[in-house]
Amino acid sequence: MTRTYKSDVSASLHELASDLHEVGLIDKATMRHFDESCLTPIHEFTAEDIRKLREREQVSQTIFAAYLNVSKDSVSQWERGQKQPAGPSLKLLSLVERKGLSSIA
Incomplete structure (x- = not known):
């Protein structure tokens, strides 16, 4: 692990x-x-948090999804509040929040 x-x-x-x-x-x-x-702390992200994080990193949903190793549809659903990230995605979002997208590149 x-x-x-x-x-x-x-x-x-x-x-x-x-x-x-x-x-x-x-x-x-x-x-x-x-x-x-x-260990890096993890917290829940709201739809607005995820959108702001992606916009802060100045990437599209498609690029953001590629970095997180999820589908573009997943990122879209997260940003609309239809689904919540979990597990590894949540950990990666926490890292991006703290250290930027380059930390997981």
């Missing part, structure tokens, strides 16, 4: 914590804390 971290330092800390968890020196509750603090 690919993880997206807030920074290189967070990635290193999380990797260390994961190793300590594997050998039994860190419990599950502590590991969850590391997950929350090191």
Whole structure:
């Protein structure tokens, strides 16, 4: 599973914590804390949020969809509020929001 971290330092800390968890020196509750603090946060996006994000990046729905590896119809439905992004798409939208479209190119 690919993880997206807030920074290189967070990635290193999380990797260390994961190793300590594997050998039994860190419990599950502590590991969850590391997950929350090191991994890129995800939140729900409204239709308006998605449209503004795409427009901020100055790309068409087709290009935006290609970067997110979804169909143009999915982006269109998200922007109209007919469907909500989930899973990997939601994670990618969070990354684009924080770091720009070039972060997932």
